[in-house]
Amino acid sequence: MTAVLSLRQAGRSYDDGHVVRALRPTDLTIERGDYITVTGPSGSGKSTLLNLIGLLDRPDVGTCHILGRDASSFSEAERGALRGEMFGFVFQAFHLVPGRSAVENVELGMLYGRHPARRRRALAREAIIRVRLAHRADSDPRTMSGGERQRVALARAVAGDPVVLFCDEPTGNLDGANTENVLELLRQLHGEGMTLVVVTHDSKVAAQGTRRLRVDDGVVREGA
């Protein structure tokens, strides 16, 4: 069976006056159904790893493969479709659009995908119910608590039923009860067969993963 995602000696460095090796050449294979957690200190390269495998950035050495195909061979149209339909992203800062209701924000996640507007609305409603925010479906995110916003962001990422869900610090700004809510949702999604890649500082979150990665100074080690 083909791996969903794999890195082959892929690395990324930034030239910021002097060269910063954000991620040293890395080999990594992600199989369907994996629940991968990534830990490591700030600035260790966790986000760079997430950006590379999520096609938000390109490696400057090595290659990234999606379903066995070299990602650098994809056109912009295909990259867009991969990000929009095969991947789901939950950002640390939520990035909800103010002035649009929770359900509209969830719909936005499928805007560039294959579903017409009516279908997107229906899927968004389902996702909002799934994260137990039906009562706030028509509220502006600016009036919501951090936990509620995180659940809207999660609904937006999963409403289109992606193959892989990427989460950057999904519990970073949440208290204990909200953290437990989010973790419960992630467990459910994993149970349904979704592949998860979760970057976290929280050892409790990291313990959930079926595979645990640790990044230190741009070097990725497994099973820490």
Next chain:
Amino acid sequence: MHGDSAVPTRSRFRPRDLFSEAVLSLLAHSGRSALTAAGIVLGCAAFVATMGISATLSRQVSASFDIARATQVVVHQPADEARKSGAATVGSPVPLWQRPTAVDRLRRLNGVDSAGPRMTLPERTLARTLSTGGSDTQAKIVGVDAGALAVIEPHLIRGRYFDRFHDRTAAPVVLLPANLARVLNIDRVGVAIFVDDRPYTVIGVFDDVTRETATMGSVVMPFSTAQLLVAGSATVPPERAVLIEVRPGAAHPIGNQAPLALLPEASGQLESIAPPDPLTLRRAVEENVTMLVLVVSFIALGVGTFSIATAATAGVTARAAEIGLRRAIGARPRHIFVQLLTETTLLGTVGGIVGSALGIVAVVAVALSNGWEPILDVRTAALAAAGGVVTGLIAGLLPGWRATRVQPVAALRQ
């Protein structure tokens, strides 16, 4: 469903989604949008207002032009010709071309309504009483016969015109403009004034003239009466001319024939001043208007493009996170580009329509407050609105291109 192993083909941005995203995005920053469109609103309003007001004005100009100016021809002797012929000497007699026989030849031309000689004397002293000093004033003296008076057509508020009898007998009578009458404290006719210590009877007071507005500041007397003043103490020779009122459309042929009729033996000594051909004039006015409008519309287009482009380019920086998010959820660079272009084009369209409407309001307001007939061309307003659309489109190119350079990683940064 999580097991679907095919790579999705292409991300897309449906036209309806594009439109609603652009509108939502503009409404979300309605203040910024309004300020951005302000340049276009002003530009289009200026364009429509300029076009409308100049069209209204040119209709007005040609209307008043047709009534008085187009029906007048003046024949005079240029200064150098006058010197050669000896007419410029002080105390000269009436030249041949101003004499009744010459003017009668002119009057027989088809198209001449009335005609007559005029002389204008330099400023003389006017007084209400003889040699009191103090209250006296200065004014030019205009001598005209009854025919020339009919051309000038003063509008009397008191008294009467002089006629052929006064002219033949060189009667000492004058017509005064209202302002001079006021200065001299004259509020009725029949009283005397003194010009260079000679007495004249005021037989009429006028407050306006149809032609030769310079007459408004002068004492008007019969031609032969004024000729007596020339023979007197004049140190500067009078300016001499023949005034002709022609029927509409006859100004040009009469202008060509008049010197020959007045002075057949030496018509080259005379020059006739006919009004510009109405057709040429109107065309010139229209050309001026077209140039003005072109300049105005280019400025408007430039200002509008600049204001939208500046605001939208600044907006790209402010919206980096949103643009990054859109990229992360599947938007291609071209989708971002098209959305920004659509936003600026919508702004340009709305700005163009609002501006055209304001321009129309301005034209109607100016025309009505002046009692004119407003001239509005629907094509002008349509052109202005179309200009707004184009401006918005052009203005979106640079910020749109800048936006395509925003990388999706930007969405992950806080």
